[in-house]
Amino acid sequence: MQNQLRQNIIAGAVYLLFGLFVIFVLIPLGVDEPANVEHAALAPSYWPKIICSALAALGLAILVRSMLQLKKRPSTTAHKEVEQVPETTMWRAVVVVVGYFLLYALLEKLGFVLATVIALALLMLFAGERRVKILLPVSLGVPVALYLFFTKAASIPIPNGILETILSGG
Amino acid sequence: MFDTIAGAFALVATVGNALALFVGVVFGTIIGAVPGMTTPMGVALALPFTFTMQPVTGILLLLGVYKGGLYGGSITAILINAPGTPAASCTGLDGYPLAKKGEARRALDMALYASCTADFISNLSLIFFAGILASFALDFGPPEFFTLIVFSLTIIAGVSGDDLLKGLGAACLGLILATVGLDLIYGSNRFIFGEYQLMSGLNFIPVLIGLFALPEVLSFYATRQQAHETSNLAGMNATFADYRRNLKSIIRGSLIGVILGAIPGIGGSPAAFLSYSEAKRNSKNSANFGHGELEGVAAAEAGNNGVAGATLIPLLALGVPGDIITAIILGAFMIHGLRPGPLLFQDNINLVYALFMGIMLSSAYLFVVGKISIRLIAKIADVPHRILFPVVLILCVFGAYAINNTVFDVLVMFVMGVIGFGMRRLGIPAAPFLIAFILGPLLEDNFRQSVLLGRGDITIFVSSYICWLFWGLTVLTVGAMIYQRMSGTKPVSDGA
Numbered sequence: 001m002q003n004q005l006r007q008n009i010i011a012g013a014v015y016l017l018f019g020l021f022v023i024f025v026l027i028p029l030g031v032d033e034p035a036n037v038e039h040a041a042l043a044p045s046y047w048p049k050i051i052c053s054a055l056a057a058l059g060l061a062i063l064v065r066s067m068l069q070l071k072k073r074p075s076t077t078a079h080k081e082v083e084q085v086p087e088t089t090m091w092r093a094v095v096v097v098v099g100y101f102l103l104y105a106l107l108e109k110l111g112f113v114l115a116t117v118i119a120l121a122l123l124m125l126f127a128g129e130r131r132v133k134i135l136l137p138v139s140l141g142v143p144v145a146l147y148l149f150f151t152k153a154a155s156i157p158i159p160n161g162i163l164e165t166i167l168s169g170g
Numbered sequence: 171m172f173d174t175i176a177g178a179f180a181l182v183a184t185v186g187n188a189l190a191l192f193v194g195v196v197f198g199t200i201i202g203a204v205p206g207m208t209t210p211m212g213v214a215l216a217l218p219f220t221f222t223m224q225p226v227t228g229i230l231l232l233l234g235v236y237k238g239g240l241y242g243g244s245i246t247a248i249l250i251n252a253p254g255t256p257a258a259s260c261t262g263l264d265g266y267p268l269a270k271k272g273e274a275r276r277a278l279d280m281a282l283y284a285s286c287t288a289d290f291i292s293n294l295s296l297i298f299f300a301g302i303l304a305s306f307a308l309d310f311g312p313p314e315f316f317t318l319i320v321f322s323l324t325i326i327a328g329v330s331g332d333d334l335l336k337g338l339g340a341a342c343l344g345l346i347l348a349t350v351g352l353d354l355i356y357g358s359n360r361f362i363f364g365e366y367q368l369m370s371g372l373n374f375i376p377v378l379i380g381l382f383a384l385p386e387v388l389s390f391y392a393t394r395q396q397a398h399e400t401s402n403l404a405g406m407n408a409t410f411a412d413y414r415r416n417l418k419s420i421i422r423g424s425l426i427g428v429i430l431g432a433i434p435g436i437g438g439s440p441a442a443f444l445s446y447s448e449a450k451r452n453s454k455n456s457a458n459f460g461h462g463e464l465e466g467v468a469a470a471e472a473g474n475n476g477v478a479g480a481t482l483i484p485l486l487a488l489g490v491p492g493d494i495i496t497a498i499i500l501g502a503f504m505i506h507g508l509r510p511g512p513l514l515f516q517d518n519i520n521l522v523y524a525l526f527m528g529i530m531l532s533s534a535y536l537f538v539v540g541k542i543s544i545r546l547i548a549k550i551a552d553v554p555h556r557i558l559f560p561v562v563l564i565l566c567v568f569g570a571y572a573i574n575n576t577v578f579d580v581l582v583m584f585v586m587g588v589i590g591f592g593m594r595r596l597g598i599p600a601a602p603f604l605i606a607f608i609l610g611p612l613l614e615d616n617f618r619q620s621v622l623l624g625r626g627d628i629t630i631f632v633s634s635y636i637c638w639l640f641w642g643l644t645v646l647t648v649g650a651m652i653y654q655r656m657s658g659t660k661p662v663s664d665g666a
Contacts, residue, residue: 004597008333011596015339022346032358039626044353044360047614048346055342062335093392093591100384100584103567107577116564123560127391134557142561146568154222156572 008066015059022052095126111161116143178523181226190227191528194234195535196543201235202242202258203547204558209239210601211386213498214378215562217505218569225506226521230528232502233482236495237289237532240438240475241540244281245547248467249274257438257474260446264459264466277467279408280416282540284471287417288424290533292479295428296486297526300515303487307512312619313630317640319613322490324647326602333597334655340598341606347372348610355618367578374501374608376570376579380586381593381600383566388591390559408464416468419449423469427476431492432483438474445473479529486510486522490609494601497608 031045040046099119106115121139129135147167150156160167194216201212216235220228243258248265261281268277310318323341330337350361351371362368413420423445430441449469450459459466481492482499489511491497503510508518515522570583590600624630631637 007595007597008336011336011339011598014596015342019342026361030359030361030363032353032360034356034358037356039621041621041626041628042355042618044356044358047617048349048360051342051345051349055339055346058335058339058342062339065335090392093388096388096391097584097588097591100587104577104581104584107567107571107580112568112571116567119567120560120564123563124557127556127560129554129556138557138561142564143568146565149219150568150572154219154572156222157575158568158571159577 005066005069008062008069012059012062012066016056016063017059019052019054019056019059023049023056027052092126096123099123107161108159109161111163111167112158113143113147113167114161114163116146175523177520178527181520182230182524182527184227186224187227187230187528188531190223190231191234191532192535192539194231194236195238195532195539196234198235198238198240199242199245199536199539199543200238200547202239203245204553207386207558207562208382209236209243210494210498211382212239213495214375214382215565215569217375217378217498217502218572220502221505221572225503225508226524226528228506229499229502229525230532232499233525233529234532234535236499237475237478237536238539239495240289240478241282241285241471241536242547244285244467244471244474245278245544248277248281257442257470260439260442260470261467261474263446263470264461264463265470267460267462268464268467271462273406273462276406276408276412276464278540278544280412280464280467281471282537282544283408283413284416284420284423284468285475285540286533286537287420288427288472288475289478289536290530291421291424292428292431292476293526293529293533294479295432296479296482296529299432300483300487300522303483304512304515307488308516310512310636312616312623313633314636314640316613316616316620317631317637317644318488318490319609319616321640321644321647322484322488323606323609323613324644324651326605327648327651330602331597331599334651336596336598337602340593340600341602344603344606344608345610345613347377347603348607349614354611354615355622367576371611372582373573373579374604375505375573376583377586377607378498378501378604379566379570380583381590381604383562384583384587385590385594385600387559387563388587389594390555392591412464416465419445419453419465419469420472422448422452423472424476427473427478428480430473431477431480433492438477441473441477442470443473445476446470482529486514486525487512489514489612491605494604497605501608 027045027048031048033043033045037043099122103115103119109115110118117139120142121135124135124139147158151158197216198209198212201207201215202209212235213232216232220231223231240257244261244265247258247262248269265277265281268274307318326337326341327334330340348371350368352358352362352369353360359369423441426445426448427438427441430444431438446459446466446469449465450456453459453463453465455463455465481496484490484492485496485500487510489500489509491500500510508514508521566583567580570579571577573579593600593603620630621628624633632641
């Protein structure tokens with residue numbers, strides 16, 4: 001309950017702040033208004049403004065509701081509830097997210113096959129797989145199979161990066 | 171008429187289509203059987219493989235994944251009490267006790283027979299009703315389409331989970347993301363900030379994969395790993411006598427599935443539970459329900475699979491998705507340059523009939539796949555998550571790239587994955603976000619076209635009986651949902 005309430009307060013604040021940020025910052029900066037708009041409802045900024053006003057209002061409603069629930073709730077149960085939240089290892093997700101962006105940065109330089117072979121091996125190692133007889137064939141086999149499918153069967157060019165000469169056969 | 175059917179047959183009767191549908195059913199069954207993998211995720215992962223296929227082939231592949239996923243969820247629900255899909259949790263109520271008694275094989279067989287029967291009945295309903303509904307929709311103009319899309323957005327309430335306000339907020343986020351790109355009427359920039367790749371807007375596939383597949387991967391890494399229970403297939407097969415004894419519950423469940431499936435936003439879970447409770451209420455063995463009653467497995471699976479064909483009725487006839495999976499399939503139609511709705515029946519009737527024929531074949535495939543490969547699929551479902559999720563991530567990278575051959579889409583997918591993970595941590599559902607993202611441009615386009623048609627007069631939105639009908643249905647649906655929530659009975663949704 002405590003955890004859910006905290007989630008709701010953050011979600012409400014995110015909705016409210018994001019809605020206001022779009023209305024007052026992103027729309028003036030990022031939406032080009034034509035000189036002659038026949039009706040206000042046809043303006044390019046009209047629809048985003050309506051949506052973001054609704055988003056901000058929903059955020060406010062969630063915040064008000066959460067505050068009311070916070071007032072009603074007896075404080076004695078709070079400590080027990082916090083203990084019930086399952087233990088997580090968030091840092092592991094953060095490492096994977098950093099890995100996502102590293103992979104993105106290397107996709108064109110190293111080429112899809114090499115970058116994903118390395119990424120797959122590291123991700124499996126990080127997830128706890130230690131058997132070489134699994135790590136090696138899976139991390140090599142899956143990217144190569146996907147590469148072959150997309151380039152040969154679907155005729156979609158995949159960047160080869162530094163393996164260009166080997167993979168393009170020349 | 172005969173020419174149309176012959177043309178459709180020529181379109182569908184190819185080895186490629188038969189193979190695509192079969193692969194789709196197998197892949198969907200595997201995805202459904204793996205706890206932690208969802209059917210929408212399976213459809214999202216399969217989508218990039220359809221880009222270079224013929225429209226019929228690609229859509230049949232996705233429909234195969236959808237139907238396989240619905241059934242596959244029951245396999246692990248029965249074997250290890252770990253439902254692969256939310257709807258399959260109802261199957262596990264009696265399936266798992268049966269497996270514990272050493273009758274896993276019998277429960278799996280009954281689940282399969284009920285699934286195939288319900289799927290067949292649901293497909294028939296699609297064939298009979300979609301055309302009628304589409305002919306009615308031929309009179310629609312922009313105001314009618316706007317009100318229809320407003321009505322179809324009420325499905326957001328059905329996929330919002332426990333907190334409607336958060337679900338509506340997620341829908342607003344999806345709608346605002348859909349406005350990125352060139353303005354539909356004036357062609358001016360909206361939220362592009364000099365990035366030319368954003369001019370055509372964000373492609374829905376990286377958004378979809380990012381929202382549905384990557385948060386699963388991140389959650390796997392972030393939470394402590396669960397011990398993986400292995401499955402055990404035991405006991406005798408179900409007999410024809412078992413099937414005949416439960417046929418009444420199967421047909422009842424199928425019809426419940428058809429009715430609930432045709433209503434946007436309800437999904438498989440409520441159909442499975444309603445079918446189960448009706449079977450329990452009418453059964454001679456009602457006391458045995460929950461302790462390993464075969465009829466319970468049959469009823470749950472019939473309700474769950476009865477929705478499969480019916481959810482395609484509003485999609486094909488009106489162009490509005492009934493749930494998150496049909497929303498993804500709507501996107502697949504668009505990728506292939508097709509727009510589901512009444513005009514599809516007018517301009518591409520061959521394709522519609524070809525899809526109908528293929529869908530009928532999917533029921534047979536489901537039976538074959540289920541019968542032959544249960545043992546193998548149960549083994550695949552045992553693949554440890556430490557191997558499965560890294561592989562899923564690599565599949566996502568290739569899939570996101572393949573849409574437009576640009577790594578920018580991979581970046582979009584990663585960013586959406588982080589956003590999706592953040593949303594999950596805050597209890598914000600992803601399904602309303604995606605549905606609004608897909609329907610957003612249609613909603614805005616029809617709204618602005620109507621305003622242009624009415625020269626700024628907003629009474630155009632109440633100018634026809636069809637508009638009134640959809641406003642009425644919207645008010646009725648929203649009212650029913652508010653009543654349901656106020657009276658404390660939470661709607662059961664697939665949530666996706």
